Amino acid sequence: MTSTTFSPKPGGFFQSYRTALRQIRGVTLLYTAILAVALPLLLIFTLAQAKTNFPLYTPDMTQTEYMARQADNYLNASMPWFILPLLWLFALIFTVSLFRYLHDKRSVDLFHSLPVRRENLLLGRLAAEVTALAVPLLAMELLCLLILLIFGVPLQEPLELGALWLRIFFLLLDTLALLGLMIFFLVCCGTVFDAVISTVAFCAGLPLLVLLSTSYVETALPGYAGDSVPMFLYRAMNPFLGAIILSHTVTASVLLWWFLYAAVLLTAGVLLYRRRPSESAENAFAFPIPRVLIRFMVSACFGMMLGLLVHSIYPYFPFLFSALLGAFLAHLAMEAVYRRGVKGIWKTMRAYAVVAGLFVAFYLVCATGCFGYTNRIPAADEVQTVTFSTSYGTEHTIMLHTIDERGILTGYNTQLSIASQQENIEKVIALHQDIIDCYQTMGPLYPMSEGSSFEVSYMLKDGSVLRRRFYSTGFPADYEKKIQELSTLPEILENKIDCFLLTSESFDSVSLYDINEGGDYQSVSLDVHERAALVEALQADYLSGNALTNYYWNDYDVELSLTYQGDSSLPVSIAEDSALRTVLQLPDHEQLYLRGESYPISQKTFPNTLRVLQEIGAVS
Amino acid sequence: MIDVKGLTKRFGAVTALDNISFQVDSGSIFGLVGSNGAGKSTFLRTAAGVYRPDAGSVLIDGGEPFENLSVKENVCFISDYPFFPRTATLLDMADLFSHTYPHWDKERFSYLCSCFPLDTKQRILNMSKGMQRQAAILCALGARPTHLLLDEIFDGLDPVMRQLLKRILSGEVSDRGMTVVIASHNLRELEDICDHVGLFHRGGVIFDRELDELKLGISRVQAVFRPMPDRSVFDRFNLVTLRTQGSLVDFVARGSQEEILAKLSELNPTFSELLPLTLEEVFISEMEAAGYDIDNILS
Numbered sequence: 010m011t012s013t014t015f016s017p018k019p020g021g022f023f024q025s026y027r028t029a030l031r032q033i034r035g036v037t038l039l040y041t042a043i044l045a046v047a048l049p050l051l052l053i054f055t056l057a058q059a060k061t062n063f064p065l066y067t068p069d070m071t072q073t074e075y076m077a078r079q080a081d082n083y084l085n086a087s088m089p090w091f092i093l094p095l096l097w098l099f100a101l102i103f104t105v106s107l108f109r110y111l112h113d114k115r116s117v118d119l120f121h122s123l124p125v126r127r128e129n130l131l132l133g134r135l136a137a138e139v140t141a142l143a144v145p146l147l148a149m150e151l152l153c154l155l156i157l158l159i160f161g162v163p164l165q166e167p168l169e170l171g172a173l174w175l176r177i178f179f180l181l182l183d184t185l186a187l188l189g190l191m192i193f194f195l196v197c198c199g200t201v202f203d204a205v206i207s208t209v210a211f212c213a214g215l216p217l218l219v220l221l222s223t224s225y226v227e228t229a230l231p232g233y234a235g236d237s238v239p240m241f242l243y244r245a246m247n248p249f250l251g252a253i254i255l256s257h258t259v260t261a262s263v264l265l266w267w268f269l270y271a272a273v274l275l276t277a278g279v280l281l282y283r284r285r286p287s288e289s290a291e292n293a294f295a296f297p298i299p300r301v302l303i304r305f306m307v308s309a310c311f312g313m314m315l316g317l318l319v320h321s322i323y324p325y326f327p328f329l330f331s332a333l334l335g336a337f338l339a340h341l342a343m344e345a346v347y348r349r350g351v352k353g354i355w356k357t358m359r360a361y362a363v364v365a366g367l368f369v370a371f372y373l374v375c376a377t378g379c380f381g382y383t384n385r386i387p388a389a390d391e392v393q394t395v396t397f398s399t400s401y402g403t404e405h406t407i408m409l410h411t412i413d414e415r416g417i418l419t420g421y422n423t424q425l426s427i428a429s430q431q432e433n434i435e436k437v438i439a440l441h442q443d444i445i446d447c448y449q450t451m452g453p454l455y456p457m458s459e460g461s462s463f464e465v466s467y468m469l470k471d472g473s474v475l476r477r478r479f480y481s482t483g484f485p486a487d488y489e490k491k492i493q494e495l496s497t498l499p500e501i502l503e504n505k506i507d508c509f510l511l512t513s514e515s516f517d518s519v520s521l522y523d524i525n526e527g528g529d530y531q532s533v534s535l536d537v538h539e540r541a542a543l544v545e546a547l548q549a550d551y552l553s554g555n556a557l558t559n560y561y562w563n564d565y566d567v568e569l570s571l572t573y574q575g576d577s578s579l580p581v582s583i584a585e586d587s588a589l590r591t592v593l594q595l596p597d598h599e600q601l602y603l604r605g606e607s608y609p610i611s612q613k614t615f616p617n618t619l620r621v622l623q624e625i626g627a628v629s
Numbered sequence: 630m631i632d633v634k635g636l637t638k639r640f641g642a643v644t645a646l647d648n649i650s651f652q653v654d655s656g657s658i659f660g661l662v663g664s665n666g667a668g669k670s671t672f673l674r675t676a677a678g679v680y681r682p683d684a685g686s687v688l689i690d691g692g693e694p695f696e697n698l699s700v701k702e703n704v705c706f707i708s709d710y711p712f713f714p715r716t717a718t719l720l721d722m723a724d725l726f727s728h729t730y731p732h733w734d735k736e737r738f739s740y741l742c743s744c745f746p747l748d749t750k751q752r753i754l755n756m757s758k759g760m761q762r763q764a765a766i767l768c769a770l771g772a773r774p775t776h777l778l779l780d781e782i783f784d785g786l787d788p789v790m791r792q793l794l795k796r797i798l799s800g801e802v803s804d805r806g807m808t809v810v811i812a813s814h815n816l817r818e819l820e821d822i823c824d825h826v827g828l829f830h831r832g833g834v835i836f837d838r839e840l841d842e843l844k845l846g847i848s849r850v851q852a853v854f855r856p857m858p859d860r861s862v863f864d865r866f867n868l869v870t871l872r873t874q875g876s877l878v879d880f881v882a883r884g885s886q887e888e889i890l891a892k893l894s895e896l897n898p899t900f901s902e903l904l905p906l907t908l909e910e911v912f913i914s915e916m917e918a919a920g921y922d923i924d925n926i927l928s
Binding site: 021024027028029032088113115116117118121122125126127283286287288327471507 | 640646674677678679680681696698702704705707708710712714716721723725726729730731753
C-alpha cells in the first residue's frame, strides 16, 4: 500500500519555504530571544524607572505623560542603535545559511534535482528569511504596546505610534533591500567569498565613486561648484547609508524608493537564477555583471584617488598618468582576488583599456571646459540678483531669524555679497569674464584647480540659477583689486552688514564698555532722534570703508552693543523687493529679528559713530 | 524510457558530452562505464535536470527534465558525493523528500529503514561515508521514482550492503518497472546487476548494448602457431586487440564464439582456447580499441 504525505503544490514554493524555515529555526529562536531582551524587557525597566523618577524630574507634566515620553524615546532610540544592526546581522547569517547551497556543487546536485522550480526554491527561502526576521520583530513591538497598556500608558500622544510603525516598516524595507543586494550577488557569483567581496565593494565603492567623481570634476572642470550633488546619490543604492534617514522623518517617498529598489534587485536575482548554470557553483562567477561592475568601480575609485592624492602632494605631475596608474593597480588587485591568483591576468587588459579610455575621455571633457560649461556666462539683463563669495571673505555675517508662537527660532544666515542693481551686476559679470579669459589663455587643456576660490551665483529672471566656482589657478593679475572694489560697493555693504538693516525702532538702548577704564557695561537710553543718528553714523562708517579696512577687535576704545527691551534680538524691517529677501527667501509676513551685534568703536574705525556717542554724552 | 539524442554539454572550452545518442529502455538497469572524465556524471546530472543541455536533448518518458516538474517528480538522482544539510537527520531528509516528491511512500521508507542499519535520528554528516550513501538510497527509494540515477553508488558500501542494494534495486525493477542508470567504475558489481551497458569515452558513447550480448559478442582467444603465420592472416577476425609473443597469439575479437572458432580452425593452430571476458576485460579491450593508451598508463 502506498501512503503519501504529499499535498498539491504550486511548483514547490511552500515546500521550499517550510524546509528553509525548519533549517533556520534555531537561529531564529536566538534572534527572538535577543529581541525580547532589547524591546519588552528593557521597556519594562524603562517604564519602571520612569515611574520611580517621575516625582524627582518633571513636576510640570502628569506621570502618564512622562512615562509615555520615556517609552517613546526608548523605542525610537532602540531602532537605529540596536534593532537595525541586529536585523543586518541576522539577515547576513540567514542569507549565508539559506543561500550558500548555490555555491556548493553537492548541494546544487540535490536541490536542483528536486521537483521544485528554481524561482520557488529561491523565493521560498527568501520568504522564510523575511518571516524569520519580521515576525519576531513585529511580535515584540506588539508586546511592547501591550506592556505600555499594562503600565497604564494610553496609546496616544505624546506616544507617536504612527511614526514608530513607519520607522519599523522602514527598517524592514531597508533590510529587504539589503537581502535583495546580497541575493543578487550570491546568484551572480560562484562562491560565497566572491559574493561577499562584491557586496562590500559595491556598498563602499558606489558612494566613494560619487564622492571622488565630484571631487575630481571640481578640481578638473573650471567653474564647477561641486557641493550640489544630492545626498540621494550617495544613499540611494546602499542600504547601510540609506539607514541614515532614521535620523530624520521617514516619508512615503523613502519607503517607496526602498521598496522599489528591493523589488528590482529581487526580481533581477530570480530572473538570473532561472538562467544560472548549475555548474557555476564553486566557480568564480555565474554571470559577469558583478565582476565587470565592481572591477570598474574599484578601478575608477582608486584611479581618481591616486590622481587627486598625487595632485595635492605634487601638482606638477600630470593627473592623468597617476589616475591611470591607480586604475591599473586596482584592476590587477581585483582580478587577482577574483582569479585567486595572477594566472591569465593579462587577458583582462582589454577591460582595463575600457576603463583607461573612459578616464581619458572624462579627463578631456573636464579639462576642456565640458562643452562650454566653463565659459557660460549670463547677460546682465538676464540676471535678477547675483551673489558672490570668496574662500577668505567671511568676516561679515548676517544672521536673521523668525520666532513662532511656540518660541522656536528659524534662522536665515548668509556671508554672501549680494547685488541686484544693473551696474553692480555688470561689474560682477566683468570679473567673471576676466577669470574665464584668463583660463582661456591657459588652454586648450585647463589646469587643475587649486588655491583660494571665487564663487558666483546668478539668480536669473527665468527662475533658474547659474553657479560657478573658480580657483586662484585661473585668476587674473588684478583679481584682488577688483574683488576689493566689488566688496565695498554700497549695495553690497547694505546687503552684507547688519547695521544697514537697523532703524531707530530696532533698539531702545545701547550698552557701552570702555576698554581703557574697565568696569561694567554702561547702559544708556536714547530717544528716537539719537537712535536714528547712531544708525546713520554706523552706516556712514562702513560706507566710508573705515570700518572695513581697519577691523581689528583688539584695537578699539569702546564696545557698543545694541539692545531692544532688554532682549538681544533686534526687530528689523526689510523691504519687500530687497535682494537680501530674495536671496535668503525670507518669509513675507513674519517679524524678522537680527541677533544683537557689538561694534568695536575707535576713532580710526568708527569716527562718525564715536562723534555721535560723544554728542549724546554716552562717552566722554 | 530515457531517450538521448545528440546531447551536448560544454563547460567553457571543455566538451563533456559531445553529441551523444542512445536509449535506455524502461524497466532496465543500465550501467554507465567509462574512463575518468568521460562524461558519465555529467550525463546523469543532465538527465536529472541539474544541467541544461547546450544542444540535443535527453527525454525521460518523452519529457525534458530541466525545470520540468512533471518529469522530475519521477526521477531521483544520487550524486557521487550526496549532500545533506549540516544538521539534518534521516528523518529530516525524509520530511524534505516527502514534501517534495508526490509519490513518497512512508511505509516503504519505514521498511527500508528496517533493512539498513541506520539511526534515523542521528545527524547524517556524523555517519560514515557508506552510511551516508545508504541514507541517500533510502530517501530516493522512498520517493518511489520511475527513474533512478545513481553515481558511484557502490563506493563505500560494504559487501553485505552492496548485495542488499542490488537485491532491492532488482526488486524495484521487477516489481514496478523502475529504470535504473548506474555510473560506476566497479565493473564487477555492474556485471551482477546490469542488463545493459554503455561505454563512455571522451564525451562520446562508444557503444551501448545488452550485457549478455556484449559478453557473448566479444571473446578472447589464445592460440599457439608453429610456424607463426603472417600477422595479416588475423585480419579475418573483427579484432579489438592483438598481441603476439613467440608462437603465442593473444587477441580479443568481436563476433559469436562459433564464428570465431570457425575462422580460427582455418588457420590450423597447434593449440587454441576461447575464453569468456569479464566486463572489466571488455571495458579495457574496448577502451584500448578506442585509443586509450592502457599499456602506457600501466607501465
